[in-house]
Amino acid sequence: MSEFLQFLFSGLTTGSIYAVSGLGLAIIYNASGVINFAQGDFLMIGGMATVALLAAGVPLPLAIVLAVLITVAVGACLQRFALAPAGDSDALALIIITIGASIFIQGIVLLLLDKNQHALASFSGDTPIAIGGASLLPQSLWVMGVGAVLVVLVAAFFRFTLLGKAIRATAANHMAAQLVGINTRFVLLVSFCLAALLGGLAGIVAAPITTTSYDLGLTLGMKGFVAATLGGLGSAFGAVAGGLLVGILEAMIAGYVSSAYKDAVPFVLIIVILLFRPQGLFGGRVIERV
Amino acid sequence: MMQTQANAALQIRGLTSHYGRIQVLHGLDLEVRPGQLVALVGSNGAGKTTLLRTISGVQPASGGEIFCDGRLITQLAADKRVRAGICQVPEGRQVFAALSVEDNVRLGAYSRRDREVEADVARMYALFPILGEKCRLAAGNLSGGQQQMLAIARALMGRPRLLLLDEPSLGLAPLLVEEIFRVVQQLRSEGITILLVEQNAQAALSIADVGYVMETGRITLSGSGAELLGNDEVRRAYLGM
Numbered sequence: 001m002s003e004f005l006q007f008l009f010s011g012l013t014t015g016s017i018y019a020v021s022g023l024g025l026a027i028i029y030n031a032s033g034v035i036n037f038a039q040g041d042f043l044m045i046g047g048m049a050t051v052a053l054l055a056a057g058v059p060l061p062l063a064i065v066l067a068v069l070i071t072v073a074v075g076a077c078l079q080r081f082a083l084a085p086a087g088d089s090d091a092l093a094l095i096i097i098t099i100g101a102s103i104f105i106q107g108i109v110l111l112l113l114d115k116n117q118h119a120l121a122s123f124s125g126d127t128p129i130a131i132g133g134a135s136l137l138p139q140s141l142w143v144m145g146v147g148a149v150l151v152v153l154v155a156a157f158f159r160f161t162l163l164g165k166a167i168r169a170t171a172a173n174h175m176a177a178q179l180v181g182i183n184t185r186f187v188l189l190v191s192f193c194l195a196a197l198l199g200g201l202a203g204i205v206a207a208p209i210t211t212t213s214y215d216l217g218l219t220l221g222m223k224g225f226v227a228a229t230l231g232g233l234g235s236a237f238g239a240v241a242g243g244l245l246v247g248i249l250e251a252m253i254a255g256y257v258s259s260a261y262k263d264a265v266p267f268v269l270i271i272v273i274l275l276f277r278p279q280g281l282f283g284g285r286v287i288e289r290v
Numbered sequence: 291m292m293q294t295q296a297n298a299a300l301q302i303r304g305l306t307s308h309y310g311r312i313q314v315l316h317g318l319d320l321e322v323r324p325g326q327l328v329a330l331v332g333s334n335g336a337g338k339t340t341l342l343r344t345i346s347g348v349q350p351a352s353g354g355e356i357f358c359d360g361r362l363i364t365q366l367a368a369d370k371r372v373r374a375g376i377c378q379v380p381e382g383r384q385v386f387a388a389l390s391v392e393d394n395v396r397l398g399a400y401s402r403r404d405r406e407v408e409a410d411v412a413r414m415y416a417l418f419p420i421l422g423e424k425c426r427l428a429a430g431n432l433s434g435g436q437q438q439m440l441a442i443a444r445a446l447m448g449r450p451r452l453l454l455l456d457e458p459s460l461g462l463a464p465l466l467v468e469e470i471f472r473v474v475q476q477l478r479s480e481g482i483t484i485l486l487v488e489q490n491a492q493a494a495l496s497i498a499d500v501g502y503v504m505e506t507g508r509i510t511l512s513g514s515g516a517e518l519l520g521n522d523e524v525r526r527a528y529l530g531m
Contacts, residue, residue, distance in 0.1 A: 166397065180448060
């Protein structure tokens with residue numbers, strides 16, 4: 001039992017990271033129809049920028065704020081300078097642009113910083129908390145807590161604010177959104193900034209556990225992609241549930257079977273899902289009468 | 291020429307538009323005066339919807355000029371045209387299906403920052419009581435006729451000075467068609483300038499001050515609604531007589 005609990009904690013921690021990464025992916029997918037393969041790089045930038053700022057003597061809270069701002073700026077640039085000029089190109093072309101952007105971002109970080117793995121110090125020490133025979137690192141609580149708060153805030157933003165509703169309206173019907181006076185270019189920009197904000201924050205709280213390096217984005221981005229697809233692309237709730245599910249299954253397989261199979265979990269999952277439930281676990285079948 | 295611009299709610303000169311390399315509008319001229327109800331009739335594929343989309347700015351013009359109240363808007367972004375008072379009820383309703391009816395109505399006022407939005411929401415529910423009853427439902431759950439009412443309410447929330455209506459009666463039961471045309475006439479009596487695109491030429495021309503007939507991207511005939519209804523060519527081609 002204590003063993004199970006231990007794996008569950010571990011799974012929930014990584015699952016929270018995937019969930020937030022997947023949520024960012026879902027937001028961009030909804031707003032633009034693009035699967036953003038640079039989503040994982042937002043997490044990497046958050047972590048790496050914090051590491052670099054700390055090394056430059058900036059205190060942790062300020063370093064976190066600056067790192068998040070840098071990530072958001074990169075997200076805005078990605079939309080404004082890489083995707084917007086491509087205009088109405090089809091989704092596949094735009095997706096390939098994000099892959100290119102991802103490689104470009106990794107190259108820049110490699111040039112500006114280094115190719116080493118960095119571990120951020122835990123925010124609240126490394127003394128494990130014992131719960132039911134299992135031990136939980138304080139940093140895991142940070143990851144899960146920040147993840148939960150972000151999910152709730154994002155949900156509230158989309159549900160209760162006019163801008164949030166305008167983003168949903170743009171996702172639902174681009175032309176109709178323009179016809180009610182929504183500046184859809186601005187909506188796209190906000191979506192990318194929001195996804196970058198989520199990625200940056202997740203990358204920072206995760207950095208003490210996962211460590212961070214310039215090429216971390218690919219793995220995290222792929223896991224976020226699996227999470228979003230598993231839950232149903234475009235469903236924010238699905239992305240979060242999918243992220244947690246992937247994290248927990250990974251931890252269980254690593255614990256009970258072998259950690260060698262851990263990274264295969266999400267990809268086996270996605271094949272099964274695409275075969276038997278292509279709309280994802282929570283993919284909305286929108287009722288639409290014509 | 292200049293003086294007609296000043297008193298036209300909408301003035302279009304030599305407008306052209308392309309989808310890729312296919313030209314849809316071939317140098318089109320049209321004028322709508324303030325307070326008028328102007329009907330635009332024509333067969334499928336004549337370019338009526340493209341014209342409305344070009345006026346709203348969601349389809350780019352490749353040439354020509356569009357003036358709104360004397361102001362050149364040909365290059366203006368779509369959202370700024372809504373702020374300039376041009377609102378459209380698009381073909382096929384295009385409601386935000388996953389959002390609630392109330393959110394759809396409120397998003398119609400997205401470009402407004404005044405305090406009268408609440409009062410206008412109440413006004414819409416008075417105009418279309420069924421929307422008030424179903425305000426919490428997802429818009430996709432409404433019937434076709436109710437979605438049409440919602441699309442009209444959403445456009446009205448933008449406080450249009452020029453309302454573009456694209457095939458509002460398409461696919462509706464006869465009773466609902468009557469209801470929609472009744473609402474259109476009521477809006478005209480409230481002083482809203484209206485450009486109405488319809489395949490139901492009989493109904494549209496009989497309530498219109500001015501009518502235009504459009505064929506393959508050009509205006510081929512214009513006149514008062516009554517004149518066009520009496521025109522042999524129109525009767526043969528669009529009224530089936």
